[in-house]
Amino acid sequence: MPTVAVIIVAGGNGSRMQARLPKQFLPIGGRPILMHTVERFAEALPGCRIVVVLPESHVAYWKDLCRAYGFDVAHETCAGGANRFESVRRGLERIGDAELVAVHDGVRPLVNRQIVLRAVECARTFGAAVPVVPPVDSLRETDGTQSRIVDRNRFRIVQTPQTFRASVLRKAYERPYDERFTDDASVVEASGHEIRLCEGAYSNIKITTPVDMITAEALLKNERESSDDGHGQER
Helix, strand or coil, X not given: CCCEEEEEECXXXXXXXXXXXXXXXXXXXXXXXXXXXXXXXXHHXXXXXXXXXXXXXXXXXXXXXXXXXXXXXXXXXXXXXXXXXXXXXXXXXXXXXXXEEEEEECCCCCCCHHHHHHHHHHHHHHCEEEEEECCCCCEEEECCCCEEEECHHHCCEECXXXXXXXXXXXXXXXXXXXXXXXXXXXXXXXXCCCCEEEECCCCCCCCCCHHHXXXXXXXXXXXXXXXXXXXXXXX
């Protein structure tokens, strides 16, 4: 397998969570969300380089949390920038000579090994891979005044880890920031590289609202119970 580095972007401030702590530090299953996320990649890609990008004001707090919880999964931290684009760019400065780079939301703590490996293999073959799932709800397009139904079969919900050949991602991030860049795939696509889709999972949720916390706790509990009875899906 090619060498892989992981950039975990954890810059949330918790505003939509209505919480005192930034959402990446809120606990699920007895530990901060971000610890689950880091651990998932260490398990899926043993020996990979993991870079956690945090707002500069959160770095010391994260290190204190790691000491308090005895969290010793190997990773390094770096301070992010003013937006996600700048934070990923700073993370790229820390990945060394890795051949592939997976960029993941810090608040997607339930990503499983199968998703990670599918994205890595797809990126190895095609250069740029994005895990997706089909929408299950009906969709309507609106201009703010009127709306119309659209064919949901033509759409996909984007997840992470978005994974790329390192050379492809580095080249893409040489561009100046554009407010239309909503994720790494949009940056890479703007540089002229095709994006390939691979299979994600509905369990790979991004924790954004209080309801997501409840869902994540339930999914984590189900994983543990399934693992205890010997029938759990691989993490």
